[in-house]
Amino acid sequence: MSSVQSISARELHGVDLKQALIVDVRTPMEYSEKRLASPTALAPVTELDPHDTALRSGALEDTPILVLCRSGARAKTAAAKFAESGFTDVRVIEGGIIACQEEGFATVGEGQPKTAASSPSLDRQVRFVAGALTLFFTLLGLLVHPAFFLGALFVGVGQVFSGITNWCGMALLLMRAPWNQKGASCGLGKACSIDANKGASKGAGKSPGASCQ
Amino acid sequence: MAAPNVRGFFDPVTATWTYVVWSDTDSLKRCAVIDSVLDYDMPSSRTSTVSADAIINFVNQKQLQVEWILETHIHADHVTAARYLKGKLGGKIAISKHILGIITTWVPIFQTGDDTPADGSDFDYLFDNDEEFTIGDLKARIIHTPGHTPADTTYIIEETAFVGDTIFLPDVGSGRCDFPGGSAEDSYDSSRKLFALPDHYRIYVGHDYPPAGTRGPQCMATVNEQKFKNDRLHIGIDKNTFVSRRKADDTGKAVPALLLPSIQANMRTGDFGTAVNGTQYVKLPVNKL
Numbered sequence: 450m451s452s453v454q455s456i457s458a459r460e461l462h463g464v465d466l467k468q469a470l471i472v473d474v475r476t477p478m479e480y481s482e483k484r485l486a487s488p489t490a491l492a493p494v495t496e497l498d499p500h501d502t503a504l505r506s507g508a509l510e511d512t513p514i515l516v517l518c519r520s521g522a523r524a525k526t527a528a529a530k531f532a533e534s535g536f537t538d539v540r541v542i543e544g545g546i547i548a549c550q551e552e553g554f555a556t557v558g559e560g561q562p563k564t565a566a567s568s569p570s571l572d573r574q575v576r577f578v579a580g581a582l583t584l585f586f587t588l589l590g591l592l593v594h595p596a597f598f599l600g601a602l603f604v605g606v607g608q609v610f611s612g613i614t615n616w617c618g619m620a621l622l623l624m625r626a627p628w629n630q631k632g633a634s635c636g637l638g639k640a641c642s643i644d645a646n647k648g649a650s651k652g653a654g655k656s657p658g659a660s661c662q
Numbered sequence: 663m664a665a666p667n668v669r670g671f672f673d674p675v676t677a678t679w680t681y682v683v684w685s686d687t688d689s690l691k692r693c694a695v696i697d698s699v700l701d702y703d704m705p706s707s708r709t710s711t712v713s714a715d716a717i718i719n720f721v722n723q724k725q726l727q728v729e730w731i732l733e734t735h736i737h738a739d740h741v742t743a744a745r746y747l748k749g750k751l752g753g754k755i756a757i758s759k760h761i762l763g764i765i766t767t768w769v770p771i772f773q774t775g776d777d778t779p780a781d782g783s784d785f786d787y788l789f790d791n792d793e794e795f796t797i798g799d800l801k802a803r804i805i806h807t808p809g810h811t812p813a814d815t816t817y818i819i820e821e822t823a824f825v826g827d828t829i830f831l832p833d834v835g836s837g838r839c840d841f842p843g844g845s846a847e848d849s850y851d852s853s854r855k856l857f858a859l860p861d862h863y864r865i866y867v868g869h870d871y872p873p874a875g876t877r878g879p880q881c882m883a884t885v886n887e888q889k890f891k892n893d894r895l896h897i898g899i900d901k902n903t904f905v906s907r908r909k910a911d912d913t914g915k916a917v918p919a920l921l922l923p924s925i926q927a928n929m930r931t932g933d934f935g936t937a938v939n940g941t942q943y944v945k946l947p948v949n950k951l
Contacts, residue, residue, distance in 0.1 A: 481875035507670015
C-alpha cells in the first residue's frame with residue numbers, strides 16, 4: 450500500500466492545480482453549504498469509488514490527487530482508498546476546507562452570507578421537515594393509532610444517525626426539490642435571439658445564457 | 663483495443679473540457695488534443711495561455727507527440743488554442759468539412775472575407791463524414807452530429823466518443839440549438855446516432871454545467887447512462903416533445919459572452935486575423951444579431 454502524504458493549505462499555493470484533481474469527500478449537504486470555488490470532484494467518503502471518480506473527472510492513476518474534507522480526518526480514509534486503488538500521488542489537505550479558507554482560497558455555496566431574499570438553507574429545510582414529520586406522526590399516534598408513533602421514531606432515529614455520521618438522506622431528497630435546483634435567472638441581463646436570419650433582439654433571457662447549454 | 667487513455671482538463675471560466683487522448687501501446691506515444699481553450703478576457707480584449715500551457719506541460723511531462731489537434735465544431739463560447747498549440751507542439755489541426763458552411767454563414771456577418779479562407783485552408787485537414795483515421799495505434803472515425811450547430815461532429819476513438827456540444831451529461835441534457843443553422847430536430851437525431859453505440863462506450867462532453875452545489879465538474883457518462891438518464895434526450899422521450907422543450911428553452915436566450923470574438927477567431931483556428939500596424943482586431947457587428 451502506498452503511503453499517503455499530507456500537504457498544508459499554505460503549500461497548496463505552490464501546486465499547479467490544473468495538473469491535479471481536488472476531491473472533496475464530505476457529504477453532499479456539506480458540499481452544498483460551502484465548497485472551494487476552484488473545481489473539485491464531490492465523492493463522499495462513505496461511497497467513494499476512486500477509479501470511477503477519477504474517470505469521470507478526467508484524471509489518471511498518476512494524476513496528483515488532493516483529498517479534502519472539513520478538517521482532515523475523513524480525507525485520510527479517502528486518501529488511503531485512492532492509494533490502495535493504485536493512485537500514485539495522493540495527498541491529504543491538512544485542516545481541510547477550513548484551513549483552505551483561512552489561507553485565502555475562495556469558497557462558494559449556500560453557507561456564504563445570506564440575504565433576506567435568499568431561500569432557506571438545506572439544513573434549515575431538513576430541521577423543518579423533520580420537526581413537521583415528528584409532530585405529524587405523534588398526533589396520528591395520539592389520535593388514530595399508536596402504530597403511528599413508529600413514524601416519529603423512524604424520523605428521530607434518522608436524525609440521530611445524521612448527527613453521528615453527517616450523512617442525511619432527507620437532505621439528499623430535499624436537494625432534488627425544484628426550489629433547490631439551479632436558478633433560472635439570466636446572468637447577463639438583457640438577452641437576445643442569436644438567429645442571424647431573424648436579426649432582432651427579443652425578450653429577456655431565462656437561462657444562464659453565457660453558455661452553450 | 664479498449665478505451666484509450668483520456669486526460670481531461672476543465673476550464674472553469676468557460677466550463678470547457680479539453681482532452682488529451684493516447685494509447686499505452688503506441689511506442690511513439692502519439693496523441694490527439696481535442697477542443698483546446700485560449701483564455702480571452704473580453705473587457706480588455708487580451709489573451710493568455712494559462713489553459714493551453716497546462717496542456718503543453720502535460721504533453722511534455724508524458725513525452726507525448728501531438729499528431730492531431732481536433733475541433734468538434736466552431737465554438738461559440740471560447741477561443742480555440744489550436745493554432746497556439748500547433749506552434750508549440752506540432753500536429754495537424756483538423757475539423758469536419760461542414761465548417762465550410764459555417765464560414766459561408768458567418769464571414770459575411772463579420773466581413774472578414776479577406777483573411778478567412780473560404781475553403782477552410784487555415785485548417786490542415788477537413789474530415790469527410792464517417793471518415794476513418796488513426797491516432798497512433800488508436801482507430802478513430804468521425805460522425806456528423808448536427809443540432810447545436812450544423813457542423814457539430816463526434817470523434818469516436820476506440821470505445822470513447824468525444825461529442826463536443828452534441829449532448830451534455832445526463833443531469834444537464836443537451837446543447838442549445840438557436841445558433842444560425844442550429845436545429846432541435848437534428849439534435850434529437852444526433853443523440854440517436856450516439857445511442858446506437860454500444861452501451862459501455864464512454865461519451866466525453868465538451869462542456870459541463872454542474873447543477874449548483876450538487877456535484878463538481880465531470881466529463882464522462884456511458885452510452886447506457888445517457889440513454890436512460892439524460893434529462894432531455896433519454897429513451898422514451900419522443901422527438902416532438904424534445905423539440906418543443908428545446909425551442910421553448912432557447913427562445914430569448916442570452917448570447918454567449920464570447921460569441922463574436924470566438925467564432926471569427928475559431929474559423930481561423932484561433933487566430934485573430936491580419937494585423938494592422940502590428941495589432942490584431944476583433945470585429946463586432948452592430949445591430950446584426
